[in-house]
Amino acid sequence: MPINNIVVLTGAGISAESGVATFRGPDGLWEGHRVEDVATPQALRRNPELVHRFYDLRREKLGTVEPNAAHLALARLDREWPGELLVVTQNVDDLHERAGLTRLVHMHGELLSALCASCGAKHRWPGAMPAGTVCPGCGEPALRPDIVFFGEMPEHMDRIERALADAQLFVSIGTSGAVYPAAGFVQTAAYHGARTLELNLERSAGSAWFDETRLGPAGTLVPAWVEEVLNSSPAYSGGGGPA
Numbered sequence: 001m002p003i004n005n006i007v008v009l010t011g012a013g014i015s016a017e018s019g020v021a022t023f024r025g026p027d028g029l030w031e032g033h034r035v036e037d038v039a040t041p042q043a044l045r046r047n048p049e050l051v052h053r054f055y056d057l058r059r060e061k062l063g064t065v066e067p068n069a070a071h072l073a074l075a076r077l078d079r080e081w082p083g084e085l086l087v088v089t090q091n092v093d094d095l096h097e098r099a100g101l102t103r104l105v106h107m108h109g110e111l112l113s114a115l116c117a118s119c120g121a122k123h124r125w126p127g128a129m130p131a132g133t134v135c136p137g138c139g140e141p142a143l144r145p146d147i148v149f150f151g152e153m154p155e156h157m158d159r160i161e162r163a164l165a166d167a168q169l170f171v172s173i174g175t176s177g178a179v180y181p182a183a184g185f186v187q188t189a190a191y192h193g194a195r196t197l198e199l200n201l202e203r204s205a206g207s208a209w210f211d212e213t214r215l216g217p218a219g220t221l222v223p224a225w226v227e228e229v230l231n232s233s234p235a236y237s238g239g240g241g242p243a
């Protein structure tokens with residue numbers, strides 16, 4: 001079947017070569033914190049100072065990292081792929097955007113965004129956000145990091161489910177497959193007839209669900225895959241592919 005619709009899922013592994021620590025690697029991002037202490041609604045209620053400081057540090061760190069070859073390759077795919085494309089990222093960094101990717105949704109929130117727990121408004125927030133920061137919209141001291149905590153509903157699920165149902169190719173990059181619902185996207189896409197490909201440093205928890213797995217660093221695997229997919233599309237008229 002010719003490929004027109006592609007869905008790409010990215011996880012922490014795509015940002016690893018930029019210097020952003022992954023969650024479940026040996027240098028795990030939690031930096032001594034248990035997930036329940038920094039990434040749950042209960043933690044935010046119990047110890048808002050700790051949670052806010054944790055995400056302030058991660059936001060600060062964004063200023064010291066740059067998109068890598070894998071982010072740039074997906075941005076190239078976005079520019080040059082004539083069919084449908086949706087990149088769904090679990091990452092809360094902004095490296096996809098900085099690489100120039102536009103067909104993108106953040107399903108686990110964004111470090112550079114603040115969510116008002118009182119009025120529900122979101123505000124772009126590049127600086128520090130101490131506990132009790134006042135919402136510029138409603139004036140309540142209720143701003144929190146716009147991060148989907150464990151137990152909360154991931155964002156953009158309707159759009160993601162629709163894209164998965166229409167996809168002919170589903171590609172998962174740099175994710176351990178440990179966190180649902182993202183870990184189940186491969187099964188949804190396959191159920192609807194998509195070919196499924198995993199690009200990861202090591203086999204993920206759901207590796208057996210994929211038609212194909214390529215092991216290696218994203219900075220090498222992703223540019224090679226993008227080149228391949230652009231050249232294989234009959235609809236693609238750039239980059240040396242058939243017109």
Ligand code: OAD
Pocket residue numbers: 010011012013014016017022023024025039090091108148149150173174175176177178179199200201202203204216217218219
């Ligand atoms: P993980 O840290 O669980 O997994 C990262 C994956 O990337 C692992 O399978 C690594 O082998 C792989 N990896 C590491 N370096 C790589 C490289 N250079 N190239 C390719 N792959 C590499 O991160 P996620 O799967 O993204 O949720 O974690 C999912 C969610 O768990 C996160 O979004 C976060 C966390 O709790 C929230 O914040 C809500």
